[in-house]
Amino acid sequence: MTTIIIIVVIALVIIWGVSIYNNLVKLRNNRKQAFANIDVQLKQRHDLVPQLVATVKGYSDHEKEILEKVTMARSQAMSASGINDKIQAETALSSALAGLKVAVEAYPDLKASQNFLQLQNELADIENKLAAVRRFFNSATNELNNAVQMFPSNIFAGIFGFHTEPLFEVAPEERAAVEKAPEVKF
Numbered sequence: 001m002t003t004i005i006i007i008v009v010i011a012l013v014i015i016w017g018v019s020i021y022n023n024l025v026k027l028r029n030n031r032k033q034a035f036a037n038i039d040v041q042l043k044q045r046h047d048l049v050p051q052l053v054a055t056v057k058g059y060s061d062h063e064k065e066i067l068e069k070v071t072m073a074r075s076q077a078m079s080a081s082g083i084n085d086k087i088q089a090e091t092a093l094s095s096a097l098a099g100l101k102v103a104v105e106a107y108p109d110l111k112a113s114q115n116f117l118q119l120q121n122e123l124a125d126i127e128n129k130l131a132a133v134r135r136f137f138n139s140a141t142n143e144l145n146n147a148v149q150m151f152p153s154n155i156f157a158g159i160f161g162f163h164t165e166p167l168f169e170v171a172p173e174e175r176a177a178v179e180k181a182p183e184v185k186f
Contacts, residue, residue: 023153024153028162032083040133055119097123
C-alpha cells in the first residue's frame with residue numbers, strides 16, 4: 001500500500017512539474033508571437049520612413065543631421081536581430097522620428113504638401129497600431145515574467161533556463177513628453 005501511495009505522489013509531482021514547464025513554454029511562445037505582431041508593423045514603418053525622409057529632404061536640405069539620424073536608426077532597426085536588440089533599435093528609431101517631427105514644424109509649406117500629409121497620416125496610423133501591439137507584447141511579457149518570478153514556477157524556470165524579459169517601453173527621452181500634461185490653447 002505504501003508503494004502505491006509513493007508512486008501516486010511521484011506521478012502527481014511529475015504531472016505538476018510538466019504542467020508548470022508547459023505553462024512557461026506557452027508564455028514564452030505567446031511573447032514571441034506578440035513580438036511577431038510588432039515586427040509586421042515595424043516592417044511597414046521601415047518601408048514608410050525612406051519615403052518620408054525623401055519628402056522632407058526636398059524641403060529642408062539644411063536639416064541633414066536629423067535626416068541622417070532617422071536613416072541610420074532605420075538601418076540599425078532593420079538589421080537588429082533578436083527581440084531585445086530590436087526593442088533597443090526601435091526605441092532609437094522612435095526617438096529619431098520624434099526629432100524629425102519637431103524639425104517639420106519649421107516648414108509650413110511641407111506641412112501643407114499632400115504627399116507629406118499622406119505619409120504623415122500613414123505613419124500616425126502605423127504608430128497607433130504599434131502602440132496597440134506593444135501593449136499586447138508587454139502584457140505577454142508581464143505574464144511570462146510573473147510566472148518566472150513566482151513560486152513554485154520560479155524553481156522550474158531556473159532549472160530550465162527561463163528568465164525575465166524586458167518590456168517594450170517608451171524611450172527615456174520621450175518619457176518626459178509622455179508624462180507632461182497636454183497644453184491647451186484657445
